[in-house]
Amino acid sequence: MAAPGRMLPSPTKEGPLLLWLLDVLKPMNRTRVKQLLKFGGVSINGQSVTRHDHPVKPGDKVIVLRGSPPPEETILERAGINIVHQDDALIIIDKPAGLLTVATDSEKHVTAFAILSAQLEAIDAGRPYVVHRLDRDTSGLLVFARSPEAQETLQDNWEEVTKTYLAITEGTPNPAEGLIDTHLAETRDLRMRISPQSEGTKRAITAYKVISTYEKYALLEVELRTGRKHQIRVHLASRGHPVIGDQVYGAKTNPANRLGLHAWKLGFDHPVTGEWLETEVPLPHVLKRIV
Structure with missing residues (x-):
């Protein structure tokens, strides 16, 4: 049974499939035509074809499949x-x-x-x-x-980028707003820990603010002043309020079946134009329903 779709006119001469499609599917652009081929959107004589150089010839039945993603x-x-x-x-x-x-x-x-x-x-x-x-x-x-x-x-220029996260913690930090400034070192098991300043440590600065609370959890806005491995997770855990789902750093609950940390906003100078670019993505639903 033929696949549902748009039947194209039969080729008038033999030639490579892509070139023929570019002509017969005008004004569809080259990129879209290649997409159709790449993802199985073209059928010849009932068989899906993806090769650009597949030969088409007079009498072939060529169909562009409906719903090709x-x-x-x-x-x-x-x-x-x-x-x-x-x-x-x-x-x-x-x-x-x-x-x-x-x-x-x-x-x-x-x-x-x-x-x-x-x-x-x-x-x-x-x-x-x-x-x-x-x-x-x-x-x-x-x-x-x-x-x-x-x-x-x-x-x-990555240190100049404004990096704002949303974090859901077990319990509510007190004070509700603050700055955590420590040095971090990596252990043999690849975890990070707070450590006195030394040659093998890196300074880590995190600013946080409680946005809302709900029963035993809190939603925090967190700004990275530095960008160290696991920085937010270690810092919040050090205050006795680990990120939910973060068993590595002491969390006892996992209500979302994932880590409760989301990279929310970024702001930086565009690398070519120099204009300020700011982007934002909302908290995923699975986290939003908790707080």
Whole structure:
């Protein structure tokens, strides 16, 4: 049985599929035509075809399948990734909790970098360049550059970026607003701990403010003044109020089945134009329902 879709006129001469589609599907642009091919949106004589150089010839029955998903649905949305901002210099995504930023020894393929790379490759739009990272279990804003030059500019100025998180803690910090200024060191088990200043430690500064409370939890707005590994998690745990779901640093509850930490806002000078760019993504529903 033929797949439902739009039947195209039969080719008048033999030639490569992509070139023929570009002509017969005008004014559809080249990018969209390649998307159709890449993601199984074209059928020839009842068989899905994805190769650009597949030969078509007179008498072939070519169908553009209805409901063929564009790559952003196939690659990004299935991974739970939304693009928040995109231009020629950078891409900012909303990363879901549970997804690595980049590959590790145990996970090479299911990462934000790999998924975004596949998306850009599918539409011949270059590749992403890593600017910074989010912990696997932290959701929210993650910035990728689109050139080595933009990557270098963003990384060189990353300390100047305003980085604001939302955190849900066990209990309510007292005072309700404050600044935590310590030094952190990494232990052999790759955890971070507060440590006296020494050659092997790094200064970490976190500002926090309680926004609301609900029963045994509190919602905090947290600003990173420095960007150390696990900084927010260690600092809040040191005050006796670990982030929910953070068993590594002492949390006893996990009401959302994930870490209660979300990269909420970013603000920085655009690496090319120099204009101030600010982005924001709301707290995921699974966390919002708690507070």
